[in-house]
Amino acid sequence: MSWGINLILILMVTGAVAWGFRFAGQRVTGNKPFYRDMPFAIAFGYVFGVVVIVGAMLYYFQPIDNKGVPASGVVFFRWAVQGFMGFAIAAYLFRLIGRHVGTEGTRKLFRTMPLTAAFGILVIIIYAVVSIFAGAIAPFGQEEIFANANIVPGGNPLLGGNPEFPLGTDQIGRDIYSRLIYGAQNTVGIAFATTCLAFFVGGSLGFLASIVGGWLDQLLSRAVDVLMAIPALIFALLLMTIASVWSNQLGIDRTMFMILIIAMIDSTRVYRLSRAVGQNIVVMDYIEAAKLRGEGMGYLIFKEILPNAMAPLLAEFGLRFCFVFLTIASLSFLGVGIQPPLADWGTMVKDLSQFINFAAFAPNVATAPLLAASAIALLTVAVNFVVDWMLHKSSGLKE
Amino acid sequence: MGSIFQIILQRLALGLVTLLVVSMVIFVAVNALPGDFAQAILGQGATEEAVTQIRADLGLDQNYFLRYFGWLGNVLTGNLGISFAQMNFASNMGGDQLVGVAEQIMPRFRATMFLAGVTAMIAVPISITLGILAALYRNSLFDRAVNIATLSSISSPEFFLAYILILVLAVLNPVFPSLSNVYDGMPLGEKLNRTMLPALTLTLVVTAHMMRMTRAAIINLLASPYIEMARLKGISPMRVIVRHALPNALAPIINVIALNLAYLITGVVVVEVVFVYPGIGQLFVDSVKIRDIPVVQACCLIFAAAYILLNLMADILSILSNPRLRHPK
Numbered sequence: 001m002s003w004g005i006n007l008i009l010i011l012m013v014t015g016a017v018a019w020g021f022r023f024a025g026q027r028v029t030g031n032k033p034f035y036r037d038m039p040f041a042i043a044f045g046y047v048f049g050v051v052v053i054v055g056a057m058l059y060y061f062q063p064i065d066n067k068g069v070p071a072s073g074v075v076f077f078r079w080a081v082q083g084f085m086g087f088a089i090a091a092y093l094f095r096l097i098g099r100h101v102g103t104e105g106t107r108k109l110f111r112t113m114p115l116t117a118a119f120g121i122l123v124i125i126i127y128a129v130v131s132i133f134a135g136a137i138a139p140f141g142q143e144e145i146f147a148n149a150n151i152v153p154g155g156n157p158l159l160g161g162n163p164e165f166p167l168g169t170d171q172i173g174r175d176i177y178s179r180l181i182y183g184a185q186n187t188v189g190i191a192f193a194t195t196c197l198a199f200f201v202g203g204s205l206g207f208l209a210s211i212v213g214g215w216l217d218q219l220l221s222r223a224v225d226v227l228m229a230i231p232a233l234i235f236a237l238l239l240m241t242i243a244s245v246w247s248n249q250l251g252i253d254r255t256m257f258m259i260l261i262i263a264m265i266d267s268t269r270v271y272r273l274s275r276a277v278g279q280n281i282v283v284m285d286y287i288e289a290a291k292l293r294g295e296g297m298g299y300l301i302f303k304e305i306l307p308n309a310m311a312p313l314l315a316e317f318g319l320r321f322c323f324v325f326l327t328i329a330s331l332s333f334l335g336v337g338i339q340p341p342l343a344d345w346g347t348m349v350k351d352l353s354q355f356i357n358f359a360a361f362a363p364n365v366a367t368a369p370l371l372a373a374s375a376i377a378l379l380t381v382a383v384n385f386v387v388d389w390m391l392h393k394s395s396g397l398k399e
Numbered sequence: 400m401g402s403i404f405q406i407i408l409q410r411l412a413l414g415l416v417t418l419l420v421v422s423m424v425i426f427v428a429v430n431a432l433p434g435d436f437a438q439a440i441l442g443q444g445a446t447e448e449a450v451t452q453i454r455a456d457l458g459l460d461q462n463y464f465l466r467y468f469g470w471l472g473n474v475l476t477g478n479l480g481i482s483f484a485q486m487n488f489a490s491n492m493g494g495d496q497l498v499g500v501a502e503q504i505m506p507r508f509r510a511t512m513f514l515a516g517v518t519a520m521i522a523v524p525i526s527i528t529l530g531i532l533a534a535l536y537r538n539s540l541f542d543r544a545v546n547i548a549t550l551s552s553i554s555s556p557e558f559f560l561a562y563i564l565i566l567v568l569a570v571l572n573p574v575f576p577s578l579s580n581v582y583d584g585m586p587l588g589e590k591l592n593r594t595m596l597p598a599l600t601l602t603l604v605v606t607a608h609m610m611r612m613t614r615a616a617i618i619n620l621l622a623s624p625y626i627e628m629a630r631l632k633g634i635s636p637m638r639v640i641v642r643h644a645l646p647n648a649l650a651p652i653i654n655v656i657a658l659n660l661a662y663l664i665t666g667v668v669v670v671e672v673v674f675v676y677p678g679i680g681q682l683f684v685d686s687v688k689i690r691d692i693p694v695v696q697a698c699c700l701i702f703a704a705a706y707i708l709l710n711l712m713a714d715i716l717s718i719l720s721n722p723r724l725r726h727p728k
Binding site: 225227231233241242244245330333336359373376377388 | 417661
């Protein structure tokens with residue numbers, strides 16, 4: 001409980017300093033409005049921010065060896081800060097380049113872009129490149145097994161590493177670095193395919209329901225209501241149980257079933273949105289005109305409604321991709337998703353998770369599961385940042 | 400007053416119908432298996448007795464309607480069947496001390512409710528406070544930092560947050576234990592201590608959503624004329640938000656809290672597996688892996704019921720807190 005008492009003490013001292021800071025500001029500047037009208041909470045916020053930054057800097061720059069005992073917390077903190085700063089600088093440079101290179105339209109886009117969105121776009125581009133060229137980037141194959149299992153990440157032979165395997169090898173001797181790269185191909189690729197399938201099915205059914213209306217609309221909408229009443233992950237797990245029986249009997253790969261199941265579950269959410277959007281569009285005059293021209297259903301859906309529903313559907317595509325990606329990662333983490341020997345981040349986290357317990361005395365060892373988990377987190381965070389920016393831009397919200 | 404009860408009754412009836420249809424969906428999904436169900440479950444090495452017992456237990460010779468209503472009747476009387484794992488064990492080893500699925504699930508369900516309760520008690524006050532502060536100091540550095548932090552924690556997978564918390568709070572600074580092996584009859588303090596890490600993980604996940612909704616609900620109201628009036632009277636910004644904006648934003652806030660509680664009940668699966676917390680989610684995943692259909696079916700039904708019930712509650716509470724919905728024209 002001593003840390004609790006320390007925390008309360010620090011907060012009290014911060015409060016006193018904040019009061020003093022405001023008082024001094026009022027005296028020195030001769031009661032300028034900035035200090036005169038400053039509420040105590042804001043003064044507290046400023047001083048607290050300074051305390052946090054100074055504390056973080058003191059922690060960051062303390063030596064990592066204390067009488068031969070490594071301070072692992074400092075090592076992890078340094079990695080986290082370096083990663084954060086690295087990505088922030090990379091995103092800044094990326095935005096700077098985008099502001100001066102490219103067509104007039106993209107330059108204008110980059111000029112108003114917040115740093116988080118630039119970070120998101122940069123990360124998405126990196127993931128796309130890595131997943132497409134995984135075979136060329138990875139030094140080894142994803143299923144290749146080497147004689148030495150459990151090589152420690154870091155590549156330092158004194159600590160049990162091997163320069164040939166920069167991130168070490170797993171329990172049965174596969175190169176973790178190569179598997180991380182192939183994981184981009186498998187996990188992201190499968191999630192992307194699943195999202196596309198969900199959008200194709202849900203989108204066309206939703207538009208169809210909004211055009212035809214009547215009993216078809218009622219039937220589809222009530223069916224979707226029922227399917228949405230079951231929580232997504234639970235339903236996916238139930239169906240995966242049944243699929244595992246089927247796949248043994250029919251000899252079809254379980255991953256195929258997973259794609260179909262998740263696409264089915266997520267297409268209900270897409271259906272809801274596309275039906276709502278479609279209903280706003282079908283009452284327009286140009287749809288009436290197209291119908292009177294005698295256009296077919298396919299033309300109405302793909303040439304008339306789809307182009308006008310692009311903006312909300314695109315944002316939904318980003319969010320839906322995140323959900324699908326997280327569902328697949330969670331299923332794999334629980335052991336019923338993407339099956340080995342395919343490299344996959346969720347499974348890697350599960351398999352390597354016990355190494356986190358060594359973090360206190362050997363920080364290198366704990367990096368492998370954390371890298372796989374943060375590979376998942378980084379992509380979803382990036383997509384969410386971009387979608388957030390797109391929604392903010394299209395809604396025109398200012399306050 | 401009469402119309403309120405009418406509305407609530409309508410919603411309740413709708414919820415019951417939904418639940419009935421959901422039970423039908425679960426039944427159809429499970430019974431759409433090709434070939435002999437019992438043989439497929441137990442594999443090639445199963446004894447003849449086990450296979451016949453499962454066949455008899457599931458009534459595979461009857462038609463679908465009889466089977467569905469038989470199952471539904473059993474569920475309503477609290478008889479959820481016997482798990483395959485237990486049946487298999489009994490048929491191989493001899494012995495007749497079979498524990499029904501209902502007795503298997505009950506303590507697990509209590510544990511999960513405890514976890515969800517602890518999480519809600521931490522998450523709800525924090526998220527509402529943060530939401531109010533973010534609305535008060537909107538577009539400031541504080542607001543932007545909170546925005547980025549919550550967006551990141553919403554979009555990270557639960558196990559990532561869980562392992563980060565284990566790393567920081569269990570391995571590097573041993574504050575809480577990383578394994579939450581709680582059991583019935585444990586002293587409350589010890590139980591809370593062991594539940595803290597899973598509860599904190601879930602808090603990180605739901606706080607972000609609740610806080611963002613609170614902020615959005617309050618900011619939506621700030622353009623209203625009565626807020627303008629309150630400002631012109633010279634009331635402090637904090638008082639404008641707490642006295643004038645917050646009561647009117649209560650409906651969406653209550654709604655989002657109820658929805659997040661629904662998420663808590665069902666979203667515990669991954670977190671329970673990470674921390675080996677003996678809740679219903681852990682049981683569910685274990686049964687999915689060994690294809691223990693009766694347990695999977697029962698857990699699925701319970702999750703769906705909890706989910707529908709909490710969604711219903713969100714619906715009813717938002718009607719009750721909004722006079723315009725209470726007296727429909």
